[in-house]
Amino acid sequence: MKYKITIIFFASMMVFPAFGxxxxxxxxxxxxxxxxxxxxxxxxxxxxxxxxxxxIHATTWQVxxxxxLLYGNPDGVAVVRLYDANIEDKFIEIGMGAIPDRPFxxxxxxxxxxxxxxxxxxxxxxxxNGKVILAYSDPAGLTINNGERIVITNLDVEQFAxxxxxxxxxxxxxxxxxxxxxxxxxxxxxxxxxxGPLHMFPFYxxxxxxxxxxxxxxxxxxx
Numbered sequence: 001m002k003y004k005i006t007i008i009f010f011a012s013m014m015v016f017p018a019f020g021x022x023x024x025x026x027x028x029x030x031x032x033x034x035x036x037x038x039x040x041x042x043x044x045x046x047x048x049x050x051x052x053x054x055x056i057h058a059t060t061w062q063v064x065x066x067x068x069l070l071y072g073n074p075d076g077v078a079v080v081r082l083y084d085a086n087i088e089d090k091f092i093e094i095g096m097g098a099i100p101d102r103p104f105x106x107x108x109x110x111x112x113x114x115x116x117x118x119x120x121x122x123x124x125x126x127x128x129n130g131k132v133i134l135a136y137s138d139p140a141g142l143t144i145n146n147g148e149r150i151v152i153t154n155l156d157v158e159q160f161a162x163x164x165x166x167x168x169x170x171x172x173x174x175x176x177x178x179x180x181x182x183x184x185x186x187x188x189x190x191x192x193x194x195x196g197p198l199h200m201f202p203f204y205x206x207x208x209x210x211x212x213x214x215x216x217x218x219x220x221x222x223x
Contacts, residue, residue, distance in 0.1 A: 029191040030055040036186055038069055038179040041078045041169035048081070048166040056085045057190035058161035065132040066185035071098030076178035078169050080186070082134075085163035087111055092134070092142070092157065096126050098178075104146055108157055119144070119151050136160060162188060 032053050069078050076098040084090040090109055097103035104125025107117045126132060130147030138159055144152040165186070169178030 029189075030057060031187075031189050032057075033185070033187040035183040036167055038182050040167050041069070041179045042177050043168050044170045044173055045079070045168045047173070048168040050083060050164050050166045052164040053162065053188065055190075056161050056163050057188050058085065059190070059192045060137040061162055061188060061190035062136070063134040063162070064185075064187040065094060066187075067096055067126075067132070069179045069182040069184055072177035072180040074098050074100070076169060077103075078179060078184060079167060080184070081166045082162050083164045083166070085161040086159070090160075092160070094132060094134070096132070099128065102126055102128055106144055106152060108155075110158070118155060121151075162190070
């Protein structure tokens, strides 16, 4: 019985610091969330306006795209580009096409390689609901989920800090409208995990477990 009480005591040491740390904010955390109206996609790429975010999203970031657009024709597309803060004209491009085919592609523009399509699925490339998720960290690279499954894992895009974005949907200025109603919700979350106190939690766990093991070994020898 006394062993159980002691183990519970040490287990509480693992839990209570973690709960205490939740009360301390991570000052590096940044969140941007807004809707992009349908009519903003009815322009060609060359006319798209590059719009800066209030903050630069660096180190570790996640972008969520919730597509609620109604397309104007089966060939309509909605494209989002995310631009790097450090290298001009370096961007990540996500394209989502209309039903019934729902094509989906991912392209990267890099200084030396130029424009490179890294994923392209012409049929049922995205599910039409759910969120397209881009997750990035400096050591791990870029991973993308199309709203149904992971389609890109740990892609090396060098260091990428999201500074701005643009949207477009027409291949030419005389094309019919790509979208006719709805919106696309764009959400960006970023932060440096080392700036938050929770990154110390694994060390609390290891230390507490070490104390438990040492105590059990000590009492076993005495018995």
